[in-house]
Amino acid sequence: MNRARGVGRDSAGGPTAVALTPLRNVGDFFAFSLDVLVTIMKPSFAWREFLEQTWFVARVSLVPTLMLSVPYVVLTVFNFNVLLTEFGAADFSGSGAAIGAVNQIGPFVTVLVVAGAGASAICADLGARTIREELDALKVMGIDPVQALLVPRVLAATAVALLLSSLVTLTGLAGAFFFSVFFQHVSPGAFVAGMTFITGLSDVLTSMVKATLFGLTAGLVACYQGTAVRGGPAGVGNAVNETVVFSFVLLFIINIVVTAIGFEITK
Known part of the structure; x- marks a missing residue:
């Protein structure tokens, strides 16, 4: 994920260690993630830090998420309605809106913003603490930085992603209803009735699982990148950029796996 924590070349000066650096970084990330997940189960949870970070991530993510949800759902519904109109089945517009908003757009748009805004802010904060050696100072004082700082931030990103996903889905469906009824002249009753024609409880549960995994992954990547910063302030900026890129890549992979x-x- 990030820059290697060790030396870039082997003892002989050859390129072997350089070639293995990506694998070593991936291993470091999984070890870090396991450490955080195990620490979550330990007592003395930092509730105050968790609530503060939850409010912070929600505050920076809420408005951009809602502003993105309506255009994404409306664009999907518009294209779907054009196809349905050609077949004379415009009354099934609600089915397309529901399956698009619940299964894909809701959790995906939410975590794109959470990863782009919330996770990058978390990484920048932890990166600044790392280069100022605050994490080492906590260890000297007998305080586990994983339990005090990292676990609350990972859980905050997870909780915000889950909660915002439901809000984004409802907002997107409301925007799709308004657009379909008033601009594409779909019957309001048919739109509402068609929403549950294909989409059911299993799809809602799958969407919630996606949002939870998305938020958890974004939080882990942000915390790992923030604590692995090297190279001073410039390293913090690089870590923030890498957090966004790596989060997006992992989110695409998780989305494919969970959808399949x-x-x-549920089929």
């Missing part, structure tokens, strides 16, 4: 598994379970 959910389809196989």
